[in-house]
Amino acid sequence: MTDDLARAQRVLGYTFKQPRLLDEALTHKSHVNEARHKDRKHNERLEFLGDAVLTLIVSEQLATANPEFTEGELSKAKARVVSEPTLAQAARRMSLGSLLRLGRGEEMTQGREKPSLLANALEALLAAIYLDGGLDAARHFVVKTFAAELAAGQSANGGVEPMDYKTELQEWCQKRFDTLPQYVTVRESGPDHQKTFEVQLVIAGDIRGVGIGRSKKEAEQMAAKQALKYATLNAER
DSSP states (O other): OOHHHHHHHHHHTOOOSSHHHHHHHTBOHHHHHHSSOTTOOOSHHHHHHHHHHHHHHHHHHHHHHOTTOOHHHHHHHHHHHTSHHHHHHHHHHTTGGGGOBOOHHHHHTTGGGOHHHHHHHHHHHHHHHHHHHHHHHHHHHHHHHTHHHHHHTTSSSTTSOOOOHHHHHHHHHHHHTSSOOEEEEEEEESOGGGOEEEEEEEETTEEEEEEEESSHHHHHHHHHHHHHHHHHHHHHO
16 A cells, blocks of 8 residues: 555545555546556546435435424535535545645646535545445544534524525526526636636526626625525515
8 A cells, every 4th residue: 555545544534445445536537647557547436426425424414413304404404515615625624635646737727726626536535435334434434524514404504604506596497497507607807816706697598697706606606696586586576
């Protein structure tokens, strides 16, 4: 086992019986695409499995801890915990970015700090633990890693503004229009270290919201919030 994998196991607090699974989980496709050894695996397949395992365990934990919650409240609580921002935050807490194997292109564009890359890697790690040690090991990892988020899920509002607006809007669009919302970045301004993004939200060809934020995701959330507010006002008329 390499020193990198040994360090990763110490950070995770889990010892792998099959270290190749850990190696795969920490390997981004950009590294494989640039490597000479094309038979090396990257973590996208594990990411797919990890998403399902995470959803199962978080749903189980929330439902068990909150027997009084409605299905809708459980769904909202789950959406907060399994969202990309939450996963990326958890990955940063364990310094997961420093453990990843990336290609030069991702290194040059600060891939170790990208929320989507960190969230995907954390899901891949969970899948690796699940395949290596079973559901109990995966559950232990999730409960430890997301302790704060699961504790926040003990109330309907989680102690913070509750909604992942993009998720709620997506569900509303599918029910109302049988389509998904589209987010279009129309403007970027400011220096690289302090950019501002403006995003338009389009539903069925119509602009339904505009958001401005320090990142595209923040701007998209603001646009979704505006569209939901507009939809609620129309429904009340």
